[in-house]
Every structure is written in structure tokens, then in C-alpha cells.
Amino acid sequence: MEIGKRDRCVLASHDLTVSYGPDSRPVLHALSVAFARERFTALVGPNGCGKSTLLKAIMGFLKPWAGRVTLDGAPLVGMPRRELARRIAYLPQENFCPDHIRLGELVELGGYARYAMFGGPSDADRRLFEAALATVGLDGMGSVRVSAMSGGQRQRAWLAMVLAQDADTILLDEPVNHLDLKYQYQILDLVHTLTRRGKTVVAVLHDLNLTAAFADAVVMLKDGAVVAEGPTAEAVTTETVRRVFDFEADVFERDGRLVCLPLNRPGASDIAA
Amino acid sequence: MSQRSFLMAGGLCVLLVALAANLSLGSTDIPLSSIFDAVVAFDGDSYDHFILLYQRLPRAMIAMFVGAVMACGGAVLQGLTRNPLASPAILGISSGATLFVIASVFFLALPPAWQGAAAVAGGLLGFASCLLVARLTGMSRDPRGLSLILSGAVLSMLYTSIANALMLASPSQRTDFLSWMSGNINHVYADRLYDFWWLGAAGLAVMFVLARPLTLVTLGRDKAASAGVDVRRVTLTALGAVVVSASAAVAICGPVGFVGLIVPHVVRPFFGAGFGASLPANAVLGAAVCLLADLAARTAFAPYVLHTGVMMDLLGGLVFAVIVKRTYLGAGARGMA
Numbered sequence: 001m002e003i004g005k006r007d008r009c010v011l012a013s014h015d016l017t018v019s020y021g022p023d024s025r026p027v028l029h030a031l032s033v034a035f036a037r038e039r040f041t042a043l044v045g046p047n048g049c050g051k052s053t054l055l056k057a058i059m060g061f062l063k064p065w066a067g068r069v070t071l072d073g074a075p076l077v078g079m080p081r082r083e084l085a086r087r088i089a090y091l092p093q094e095n096f097c098p099d100h101i102r103l104g105e106l107v108e109l110g111g112y113a114r115y116a117m118f119g120g121p122s123d124a125d126r127r128l129f130e131a132a133l134a135t136v137g138l139d140g141m142g143s144v145r146v147s148a149m150s151g152g153q154r155q156r157a158w159l160a161m162v163l164a165q166d167a168d169t170i171l172l173d174e175p176v177n178h179l180d181l182k183y184q185y186q187i188l189d190l191v192h193t194l195t196r197r198g199k200t201v202v203a204v205l206h207d208l209n210l211t212a213a214f215a216d217a218v219v220m221l222k223d224g225a226v227v228a229e230g231p232t233a234e235a236v237t238t239e240t241v242r243r244v245f246d247f248e249a250d251v252f253e254r255d256g257r258l259v260c261l262p263l264n265r266p267g268a269s270d271i272a273a
Numbered sequence: 274m275s276q277r278s279f280l281m282a283g284g285l286c287v288l289l290v291a292l293a294a295n296l297s298l299g300s301t302d303i304p305l306s307s308i309f310d311a312v313v314a315f316d317g318d319s320y321d322h323f324i325l326l327y328q329r330l331p332r333a334m335i336a337m338f339v340g341a342v343m344a345c346g347g348a349v350l351q352g353l354t355r356n357p358l359a360s361p362a363i364l365g366i367s368s369g370a371t372l373f374v375i376a377s378v379f380f381l382a383l384p385p386a387w388q389g390a391a392a393v394a395g396g397l398l399g400f401a402s403c404l405l406v407a408r409l410t411g412m413s414r415d416p417r418g419l420s421l422i423l424s425g426a427v428l429s430m431l432y433t434s435i436a437n438a439l440m441l442a443s444p445s446q447r448t449d450f451l452s453w454m455s456g457n458i459n460h461v462y463a464d465r466l467y468d469f470w471w472l473g474a475a476g477l478a479v480m481f482v483l484a485r486p487l488t489l490v491t492l493g494r495d496k497a498a499s500a501g502v503d504v505r506r507v508t509l510t511a512l513g514a515v516v517v518s519a520s521a522a523v524a525i526c527g528p529v530g531f532v533g534l535i536v537p538h539v540v541r542p543f544f545g546a547g548f549g550a551s552l553p554a555n556a557v558l559g560a561a562v563c564l565l566a567d568l569a570a571r572t573a574f575a576p577y578v579l580h581t582g583v584m585m586d587l588l589g590g591l592v593f594a595v596i597v598k599r600t601y602l603g604a605g606a607r608g609m610a
Contacts (some may be wrong), residue, residue, distance in 0.1 A: 081503050095493065097492060108380075
């Protein structure tokens with residue numbers, strides 16, 4: 001059972017303790033978690049619980065005090081950036097694109113880890129770029145400047161760049177923040193389809209209902225530790241929501257899908273009174 | 274992409290026209306056919322040929338070298354600092370190099386061939402001190418990078434005034450450097466070009482090779498690293514290349530300012546912010562701008578001949594004011610997220 005589980009897990013942290021500096025207190029405390037292969041796992045928890053920190057630690061942007069991160073069983077520490085980029089792609093929470101960069105250029109930069117020093121993209125790379133643009137619904141827009149795009153288009157442009165990296169594991173830090181509801185659904189639906197093409201996706205999400213609607217599995221964090229993990233329907237319960245988010249929730253199923261609402265009706269809460 | 278190739282061809286045409294005009298026009302106008310003859314079949318008895326080969330051609334080559342190096346350096350600095358006012362002249366590189374060249378001659382009596390090393394050391398120190406002062410004055414709480422520009426401006430004034438003080442203190446030596454200090458593209462510095470051109474060429478080559486990872490770094494350190502870039506190494510190597518090549522330009526003909534500030538702004542709307550396309554365009558257009566500035570300096574106020582550096586300062590001051598207005602005072606202040 002234990003071995004079978006490990007087989008299905010591609011990315012895992014083992015007793016990971018991380019802080020943002022030698023003097024600040026750790027954000028993650030001996031955190032052990034494993035992400036299942038070819039599944040869309042949502043990382044949820046209140047602000048400051050360590051969701052983004054976990055992704056940054058996996059990417060090696062923060063050096064852990066203790067513990068390690070493994071990919072397919074092998075430790076990631078010391079792996080050259082180019083090799084890591086061919087295996088894990090990462091989309092930060094805030095993305096900056098200078099003026100005058102076109103979508104096509106952005107996507108081409110995504111394939112950087114596969115190019116030779118003086119070479120550029122191969123024919124296969126170019127086909128991959130077109131497929132990535134088609135996947136996010138921006139095909140034929142390669143010559144449009146990213147700064148001229150709408151918020152939803154821009155977020156899909158960053159996703160296309162991540163797809164152009166052609167890594168099997170994809171980490172997304174709040175990919176639907178600041179987006180209209182329609183685009184939140186669209187992008188999460190898109191992210192979910194990626195798992196059917198062999199991608200393993202880990203995404204930080206804020207909204208429990210979006211999580212319930214789209215994610216295969218959930219990892220719930222609080223104060224840098226895992227409170228619950230597992231398939232979405234099993235992990236998200238009244239009990240775990242209370243422990244993680246500190247409010248009484250009504251969690252129920254409707255047409256086979258999970259819904260999570262505050263238990264108190266508006267006006268009945270003691271904070272409002 | 275084909276549109277950019279077309280634009281690039283246009284840029285090369287501008288450069289060729291600027292070069293022909295620079296060689297042909299002056300106190301005596303030399304016909305284009307003579308320019309061709311002077312290069313393929315030099316006639317030592319022809320006054321025109323002599324002027325061309327020993328005065329105007331070296332002068333034009335210095336102008337093209339300075340223009341290409343400073344424009345590419347400015348483009349890289351503006352991209353990496355995300356600051357539209359960044360350029361070798363504004364971030365302390367030019368003034369640091371100037372001070373070290375003057376000091377190395379006055380105190381150590383370094384021969385010209387070694388002044389390039391002094392310039393590079395000064396450029397590195399000037400740039401490093403600019404970054405340090407900006408850091409100390411709170412760059413992290415300054416999203417528009419104003420402290421970087423201000424510390425660069427203050428340190429540039431400091432280094433330039435120290436260099437001026439050294440010059441004033443040694444009347445016997447200052448005549449040699451009086452013209453040089455104000456950015457003087459002149460054939461008398463041809464030997465310096467032959468000494469130091471390779472420093473600039475090497476710097477440009479490094480920037481061109483790093484074009485793609487550098488573009489990724491402009492998207493953000495984490496984004497670049499996750500795409501496979503060794504951010505620290507690429508950034509340091511590129512900044513080193515900028516400092517070395519800009520310092521070499523200063524070692525040749527003194528601090529010619531503003532070309533590194535202006536040209537990237539002209540290039541960007543046409544060739545984009547990706548360095549793969551924009552660096553060659555910056556090199557070509559920077560060379561053309563310096564050729565035209567040199568031509569204007571020689572002919573606009575004839576019979577008086579201005580220094581090209583003075584000409585660039587006149588033009589650059591205006592452009593600087595426009596960018597400040599757009600970036601720091603404009604309602605939108607776009608692109609500074």
C-alpha cells in the first residue's frame with residue numbers, strides 16, 4: 001500500500017522546514033506532503049499559511065533549514081536550473097511583462113531550457129508553441145503585444161508560456177487571482193484538462209468552491225503544517241474547514257459535486273452583531 | 274518577424290547614409306566617388322584621400338563604436354533595472370571611468386595603452402557605488418527606481434567634480450584631457466580606438482550571446498529561474514559586459530552621454546523588448562546617431578566645431594526631460610508595475 005502510494009506520487013517534500021531569512025521564524029514546519037502523478041492538486045489555506053512558500057521552496061528559491069524535496073524519488077537540491085526547468089514549470093503569483101513583448105516571443109522564451117547556447121527553437125518546438133497557444137485559446141495571436149491584452153488573456157498567455165516549457169510537473173501560484181469569474185472557470189477547466197495529457201498540476205487556490213469543482217485532490221495547510229490531504233471529497237469537510245479557516249461551514253454534495261458555504265446566514269454572525 | 278527584418282534593413286540604410294554623409298561632408302566636401310577610391314586605391318598625394326583615411330574614417334569608426342556600445346549598454350541596463358532612465362552615463366559608469374583615467378594619468382602616469390584598464394576599474398567602481406547608495410537609500414521601498422537614478426546622478430556629479438579638481442590642480446597636463454573630458458569624438462584618439470576596440474567588441478558579443486536569458490530575466494528573477502536561467506550568473510556577466518564595453522568607449526573619447534539613454538527608447542517600439550531583436554537594432558541605430566551627432570557638431574555651427582559630447586548633451590537633456598515627465602509625472606506612468 002505504502003509502496004503503491006509512493007509510485008503514484010511524483011513530487012514530495014520530506015520534513016521541510018523553511019523560513020524567509022536566517023532571523024525570521026520558519027513558515028513551514030517539518031512539512032511532509034506528496035503530490036499524486038497526473039492529478040490536479042489544490043493547495044488551500046488561510047493567508048500566510050505557507051502555500052506560496054511551499055512552491056518557492058520546491059523551486060529552490062528558498063533554501064530549507066531542514067528536509068528535502070524529491071521528484072520521482074530523487075532529491076532536487078543541486079539540480080542545475082536548466083534540467084529542473086525541463087521537469088518542473090512554475091507560474092508565480094505576480095507576473096511582469098515589459099511593454100513591447102509579443103505573445104509569440106513570450107511563448108518562445110518558455111522553451112529556453114531546451115535550446116542550445118547559440119540555437120533557437122526547433123520545428124518540433126514551434127509545433128509545441130502553436131499547440132500551447134491553441135490549448136489556451138490564443139491561437140493566431142502570436143504577434144499581439146502582451147501588454148495590450150485583457151487580464152484573462154494575459155493569464156492564459158502566461159499559462160501558454162508554462163506549457164511551452166513542456167515540463168511534466170506544473171506549479172501554479174494563485175493562477176486565477178484578480179480574474180473575472182468566467183475566466184476563473186475557464187482557466188481552472190483548462191488546468192484540469194492538462195492532467196489528462198500526463199501533466200501533474202499543483203495550484204495554490206483561494207476559493208474552496210473552485211477547489212471542490214476542479215481539483216482532484218486537496219492539501220490543506222495551516223501555520224506551515226498539513227491539516228488534511230487526500231481526494232477533494234474526503235479532505236474538505238466541516239471539520240477540516242473549521243480547523244484550517246476557523247469558521248463554521250456547511251459542506252454538502254449537490255449532483256455529485258461538493259459545495260462549501262458559511263453556516264451562518266448574513267446578519268446572524270456574532271462579528272456582524 | 275519579416276516586418277522586423279524590413280525595419281532592420283531600413284536601419285542599416287540609415288547607418289550607411291549617415292556614414293557616407295559623415296565621411297563626405299565637412300569643412301571641405303569630398304565626393305562619394307573619392308571615398309570609394311580612398312579605400313580601394315589610396316593615393317598618398319591626394320589631400321582628400323589623406324583627410325579621409327587619417328581623419329574622417331577614424332573619427333567615424335570611433336563614433337560608430339561609441340554609439341553601438343553605449344546604446345546596447347543602455348538597452349541592457351534599462352531592461353534589467355526596469356528603469357527607463359538607466360544608461361551607462363546615468364548609473365555612474367561613465368563618470369567613474371573618467372575619474373580613474375584622469376587619476377591614473379596624473380598620479381601614476383599610466384601610458385595610454387593602460388588607461389583602458391583604469392577606465393574599466395573606474396566604471397566597475399562607479400556602477401557598484403551607484404547600486405550601493407541606491408540600496409542604502411531604500412530601493413526596496415521605491416518601486417519606480419527613483420533612488421537608483423538619483424544616486425547615479427549625485428555620484429556622477431561627485432566623480433566628475435573630483436576629475437575636474439584634479440585637472441585644475443595640474444595645469445601642465447590638463448590641456449591633453451580638456452577636450453577628452455567633455456566627450457570628444459576626434460581622430461586624434463584613433464590610437465586609443467585601436468588599443469581598446471576589442472574590449473567593446475567582447476562586451477557586445479557577450480550581450481548578444483546572452484540575449485535570450487537576459488530577456489527572461491526582465492520578466493522577473495523567479496520566472497527566469499523557473500524557465501532554466503542561472504539568474505545570478507547571467508545578470509552579473511551581462512552587467513560586467515556593459516561596464517567593460519562602456520568604460521572602453523570612455524577610455525577612447527571621454528564620456529559621450531545620452532546616446533545610451535535615447536537610442537533604446539527609439540528602438541523599443543519597433544523591435545520590441547526582447548534583446549535578440551533589439552540589441553542588433555540598438556547597435557546599428559546607436560552608431561548612426563553618433564555619426565549624425567558628430568556630423569552636426571562639425572558642421573552646424575561652422576566654422577566653429579563643437580564636441581560631439583556637447584551636442585549629445587544638448588539633445589539628451591531634452592529627451593531626459595520628456596522621459597521623466599512620462600515616467601514619473603505622467604498620469605499613467607505605464608510599464609512600471
